[in-house]
Amino acid sequence: MSYVDEVYDRVVKQNPGEGEFHQAVKEVLDSLRIVIEANEEKFRKAALLERLVEPERIISFRVPWVDDNGQVRVNKGFRVQFNSAIGPYKGGLRLHPSVNQGILKFLGFEQTFKNSLTGLPIGGGKGGSDFDPKGKSDREVMAFCQSFMTELSKYIGADQDVPAGDIGVGAREIGFLYGQYKRMTGLYEGVLTGKGLTYGGSLVRTQATGYGLIYILDEMLRHNGKELEGKSVVISGSGNVAIYASEKAIQLGAKVVALSDSNGYIYDKNGIRLEVIKEIKEVRRGRIKEYADEVASAVYTEGKGIWTIPCDIALPCATQNELNLEDAKALKANGCFAVAEGANMPSTREATDFFLENGMLFMPGKAANAGGVATSALEMSQNSLRLSWTFEEVDKKLHDIMVGIYEKTAKAAKRYGVKGNYVAGANIAGFEKVVEAMMAQGIV
Numbered sequence: 001m002s003y004v005d006e007v008y009d010r011v012v013k014q015n016p017g018e019g020e021f022h023q024a025v026k027e028v029l030d031s032l033r034i035v036i037e038a039n040e041e042k043f044r045k046a047a048l049l050e051r052l053v054e055p056e057r058i059i060s061f062r063v064p065w066v067d068d069n070g071q072v073r074v075n076k077g078f079r080v081q082f083n084s085a086i087g088p089y090k091g092g093l094r095l096h097p098s099v100n101q102g103i104l105k106f107l108g109f110e111q112t113f114k115n116s117l118t119g120l121p122i123g124g125g126k127g128g129s130d131f132d133p134k135g136k137s138d139r140e141v142m143a144f145c146q147s148f149m150t151e152l153s154k155y156i157g158a159d160q161d162v163p164a165g166d167i168g169v170g171a172r173e174i175g176f177l178y179g180q181y182k183r184m185t186g187l188y189e190g191v192l193t194g195k196g197l198t199y200g201g202s203l204v205r206t207q208a209t210g211y212g213l214i215y216i217l218d219e220m221l222r223h224n225g226k227e228l229e230g231k232s233v234v235i236s237g238s239g240n241v242a243i244y245a246s247e248k249a250i251q252l253g254a255k256v257v258a259l260s261d262s263n264g265y266i267y268d269k270n271g272i273r274l275e276v277i278k279e280i281k282e283v284r285r286g287r288i289k290e291y292a293d294e295v296a297s298a299v300y301t302e303g304k305g306i307w308t309i310p311c312d313i314a315l316p317c318a319t320q321n322e323l324n325l326e327d328a329k330a331l332k333a334n335g336c337f338a339v340a341e342g343a344n345m346p347s348t349r350e351a352t353d354f355f356l357e358n359g360m361l362f363m364p365g366k367a368a369n370a371g372g373v374a375t376s377a378l379e380m381s382q383n384s385l386r387l388s389w390t391f392e393e394v395d396k397k398l399h400d401i402m403v404g405i406y407e408k409t410a411k412a413a414k415r416y417g418v419k420g421n422y423v424a425g426a427n428i429a430g431f432e433k434v435v436e437a438m439m440a441q442g443i444v
């Protein structure tokens with residue numbers, strides 16, 4: 001049996017019930033086969049893959065807090081410190097009822113390669129809780145965040161592990177978490193990114209994942225003789241990534257016609273009005289269907305189905321496995337020619353294979369959504385320097401980083417004879433740097 005298959009079987013056996021983690025490992029190892037087979041003896045002897053798929057550490061803890069009725073509630077808290085070969089652990093915190101250890105392991109594993117691709121010195125980590133911030137009062141969210149950080153603060157630090165936002169964790173939550181970290185440790189340091197601008201946050205961090213997604217999409221289109229201007233775009237989700245991907249796509253002349261949330265989706269043939277979306281989602285914390293109540297040209301549909309809307313470009317920006325084979329076929333049949341993933345692993349393996357086999361341009365999340373963590377690393381730099389860069393400075397660095405990721409990804413694919421396969425390219429380019437650092441650091 002090949003080394004890759006042996007390690008994958010071992011992952012399935014040793015991590016029962018963690019389907020998303022198995023899926024992420026399989027996708028990465030399959031696309032690395034060519035590289036691994038060329039170095040099989042060396043990697044086997046060093047048990048390199050066995051070490052790569054095993055998190056360095058997982059912290060799992062109880063998060064008790066009191067709701068507005070005086071009732072004590074208990075959630076599960078986690079931090080997966082996956083790989084620190086090239087820098088301190090870095091990766092978001094997710095607050096969503098679906099969170100479990102397997103999902104955070106998949107995200108931490110992916111994060112390791114993504115962070116490597118950015119070219120910045122950051123390792124891979126991820127954390128979160130099954131707490132659901134939806135429908136909770138500000139006080140309840142604060143009580144949860146304070147309890148969560150009381151425990152987490154023992155394991156993180158500016159040079160050790162630097163969490164950030166993810167699903168369910170935005171500026172409000174980062175503020176509460178930061179306040180509690182400072183209170184617990186007495187340290188005013190860059191331990192979290194996505195902070196408010198008045199206490200060490202970086203300009204462009206809010207926009208970074210969405211903007212970065214469009215920067216790399218634009219680069220991919222241009223290298224394949226196409227352009228973004230005038231194209232119709234369907235984006236799933238209506239959170240941080242979806243909103244700022246929409247903003248940049250519109251700025252560059254595209255027309256965004258649909259957005260969604262976990263209840264349903266809106267279609268606006270005139271192109272969505274982002275100021276209305278921002279008011280609903282960022283100010284009122286409302287539901288996407290309210291858009292159709294306010295904008296006459298829009299139609300709301302309850303449930304899934306956003307990928308049946310005809311478009312040139314599809315950008316899944318909600319969550320994992322939200323786009324399956326049937327969706328991929330519907331996109332292709334309706335004329336879609338490019339897909340770039342704002343979310344982490346939003347396309348199932350079958351959908352990804354379909355895109356690649358049918359000549360569609362496909363940029364995987366690992367490369368496409370790396371702008372968020374890259375700008376987080378820029379926030380860390382500014383915190384260490386005790387400086388703040390201007391919006392234009394950070395935006396330019398973000399743009400250059402995304403162009404750099406495109407180049408590394410495209411070149412790695414070409415080097416291994418799979419030109420245009422950005423899935424393989426991103427995995428190979430991310431892997432090479434981590435492996436070199438791991439081999440240099442001995443058996444750890």
Ligand code: NDP
Binds near residue numbers: 238239317372
């Ligand atoms: P937000 O919480 O801001 O928004 C998430 C959006 O996706 C919401 O519209 C939410 O709808 C929808 N959504 C979440 N879960 C589901 C689900 N199970 N089914 C359908 N819709 C769902 O999160 P972000 O925008 O920050 O994150 C979106 C994705 O991008 C995630 O995969 C995240 O890991 C990834 N990402 C985020 C980065 C960042 O910087 N924020 C960086 C890199 C990747 P509802 O409100 O109804 O729940």
